[in-house]
Each structure stands twice: as structure tokens, then as C-alpha cells.
Amino acid sequence: MSTKVEMEKIVSLSRRRGFIFPSSEIYGGLSSCWDYGPLGVELKRNVKQAWWQAMVQERDDMVGLDASILMHPQVWIASGHVAGFSDPLVECRSCHQRWRSTDLKVTVCPACGGELTEPRQFNLMFKTFMGPTEADADVVYLRPETAQGMFVNFENVLNTTRKRLPFGIAQTGKSFRNEITTGNFIFRSREFEQMEIEFFVKPGTDKRWFEHWVNERFNWYLKLGMKKEHLRLRQHAKDELAHYARDCYDIEYLFPMGWSELEGIANRGDFDLVQHTKFSGKSLDYFDEETKERIVPYIIEPSAGVDRSFLAFLLDAYDEEPDKNETRTVLHFHAALAPYKVAVLPLSKREQLVTQAKKIYADLRPLWMTDYDDTQSIGRRYRRQDEIGTPLCVTIDFQSLEDNQVTIRARDTMEQIRVPINELKTILSAKLSGELLSNQPLWSAK
């Protein structure tokens, strides 16, 4: 298996097969904005669902939230984003292109060689206006992170659930940052989605929980099939820590442009609840039944990007394998992530075969995202499914009409087995969930 794939191949496959399109393409696109196509939307939903299942559904110390994107402007003053969420920006005096000065390795404009201005701070939050006027008083921001929705709802969650410390709130949703430099496909864009957890703990237990979450999150990627040699942990140096963080680890992935952040896990201490108490005037503390004291919980925050995880899973799954005299392109997605779990393929377009195949197709759809294809040769159709990562294909041939059996073909091994139609659902389910539960590659989980 190859270990590193060029970004161009993934961009081209994504475009060709309908994972990702440039936004507003018929108007020439909009810089660093992307639309997820029919396959992309499935993969993206599956990434979020796998995260939700492992982080919320399977844990007894987590609950979910879906906070609004627009929040009270004071939130962003309390959080430090109005004062400090900025990048140093320089502008070329000739071509007026802008650059993040920390990205530059040269002292002149990389585009035209022109002279650069002194750096000035550029706030990354998108501003908009609420109500009919555009007065300063009506300014609201598109949230640059989902995290604040969880901090300001701490008391609401505490009072409406029976959760006691330690417990966490999880949320997925859109965030917006007016990034100066974007690029590397969907790696850094201005509109993106996050999957964030704010885990509230008693002070003094924070180091242990921090360690727990670093491991938990690292293993989540491994369980979903990401190759260990493509993942690493990197601790932030003291001078690199964000203003709120006591400690932080990045989970980095070996992207084509080099090791880059996939997710950050921070120990935020009591920074957030103290700040929101100060600015809102509402106390956000917790009564500790054991010590009979009121305490301000510490927060451990694992913060992941949906789009970055999507890209990493796509890159990691991509492979080109020799196949007779040709090369087959295959996405070795974990079954939980694959856009389609099953494809139904009648061997030919003969009416009897198509009727039988469509019946099976209708039968499987309520259970799994299922594709149907009756065009071109069966070999071509298998390749097409391999290229979009469908783990299992079901082929209906003339023999099927006589013996009521069909062929299941596995993407990874290309192995084929014949099974009775009336057992098809059970066998597909075992094959698919075998991987979901045991994390074993398909077909070895027999």
C-alpha cells in the first residue's frame, strides 16, 4: 500500500466522483469555499455520526448540544476573541496582496517581489448586522468556534440533566474564520465544521482527564482505520499556547504538505467559566457534594475539524493497486465511513435480472445507503464501486434466477462468495457490523 498520496489526485477524484465541488462553480467559484456533493455529504455525515456515537452515545458522561451560530456579542469579548483573535497581516504596496507575516520566509511580496507594509493585526471573525440598520450597536459575529455555545450553556445543562462532575457537552456545527491564507483544498477554509467537546472536571483531576482525552481522541482515528504511521501527537511549547490554555496537544496527520494539525486537545483550566461569570454577572460554578464547597470546574477541550478529518480519512483510504495489467483505484474506507455500504449490480440489463436486482435494491435501502448500477461491464462497475469505497457489491446473475443465490464481492480482497437471497441481509449485516464492532478488516472477522 502506498503511504502518501498527492493532494491533486484527491482533488481530482473528489471532483470527478462527486465528493467535493468548488462553491458557486458556475460563477467561477468562491475562494476557499467548497460544496460537498452526493458522496461527500454521506462521508461527512458518517464522520460526524462516528464521532457522535463514540463520544456521546457510547459514554455515560456526555450529552449533546446544538447552539445557535449567532451569539450575544459580549460572548466574544469575554472569550478574548474581539481583542485577540487575530493574525499579523502584511500587505504588498505594489500588488496589494495580503499575507500572514508568520507564514512568510521572505521579506518581500512572494507574488511580485514588491515592498511589504509593517504587520498589523487582522481580526479573523466575520462581522454581520442584526436588524434593519448597520449601526455598530447591531454588530454580531459568525462564531469562529462552537465551544462558546457549550460554556454559556453549562448551567442550563447542569440544571436540566442529572449530570454531575465529571461530564462533558458535545456539539458539531459550522464555524467561520476570515482566514488570510487558505488552501490545501479543504484543509483551511473560511467556513468549516467542528466537532468539539467541553469536558468539565474538578480542579486537581484535570491532568488525569487531559491524558484520558488525548488517548481517547488519538484512538478514535485508529479505530476508524487511519494508519498509525500517519498520526502523531505534538505538545505545544509554552510560548505557543493559546491565552486560555494550560497545556495542549495537537493530533497531527501526515498530509501531503507535511505534518499538520488535525485536532487540538487543550486543558483550558477555569478560564472560560470565570470569564463568562465576570462578563454576564451570572455565577457559573458548581456545588461539590463531597466537600460542600462551590467550585469552578476546569475544562478539557478536544476540538476536531470535520472537514480536516474528512480530508485525512480520504487521503488515508486512497490506494492504487496493480490489478492484472491495469491499476485499480480503491478507497479502503472503514465500513462506518463508506458513503455507500452496498451496491447492487445485475449482471446484464435483461429484464428478469433487473427486476430481481431492483427488488433486492429496494429491500436493502432501508438498512444501508445502497447504490444500484446496471451500466457497462461488471468489471467496470466493480472498479467504480472500489473507487468510491463501497465495501460490498451484490451481483445478480442468470444462475440467481434458478438457485435464488447471489454473489457478494468484497472491495478489499476482491473475494467472492455465493449466498442465498433469503440470508442476504443477515450476511451483509454480519460483514458490515463485524468491521464496525471488532475493527477488523472486512472478511477476516469471520
Ligand code: GAP
Ligand atoms: N475551540 C478551540 C478551537 O477552535 P482550533 O485549534 O482553533 O481550536 C480546532 O480549532 C480544530 O478546528 C482544528 O484542529 C481544525 O481541525 C479545525 N479548524 C480550525 N480552523 C479551521 C479552518 N480554517 N478550516 C478548517 N478547519 C479548521
